Amino acid sequence: MIARSLRYYVEGILAVYYGKRVLLFMKDNGLVIISIVGTLVLIILFIYFIIKRRSARAAPTGGETSSASEASSD
Numbered sequence: 746m747i748a749r750s751l752r753y754y755v756e757g758i759l760a761v762y763y764g765k766r767v768l769l770f771m772k773d774n775g776l777v778i779i780s781i782v783g784t785l786v787l788i789i790l791f792i793y794f795i796i797k798r799r800s801a802r803a804a805p806t807g808g809e810t811s812s813a814s815e816a817s818s819d
Contacts, residue, residue: 759767771778 756768756771759771
């Protein structure tokens with residue numbers, strides 16, 4: 746619902762400023778533009794989660810290492 750509202754808002758703004766040429770362009774190429782933007786968003790999210798996962802593995806918390814060393818000394 747939010748995406749559709751945003752789409753119609755953008756189309757309305759473009760129609761006011763540029764007229765029917767933009768509306769025709771959006772009808773002809775709208776699916777391609779949305780596909781490209783959606784793919785870019787998915788790629789960026791994928792990269793973000795990979796970086797977040799690697800940084801979580803690289804920096805273990807202090808509580809885990811101290812409890813492991815205490816258990817081995819008992």
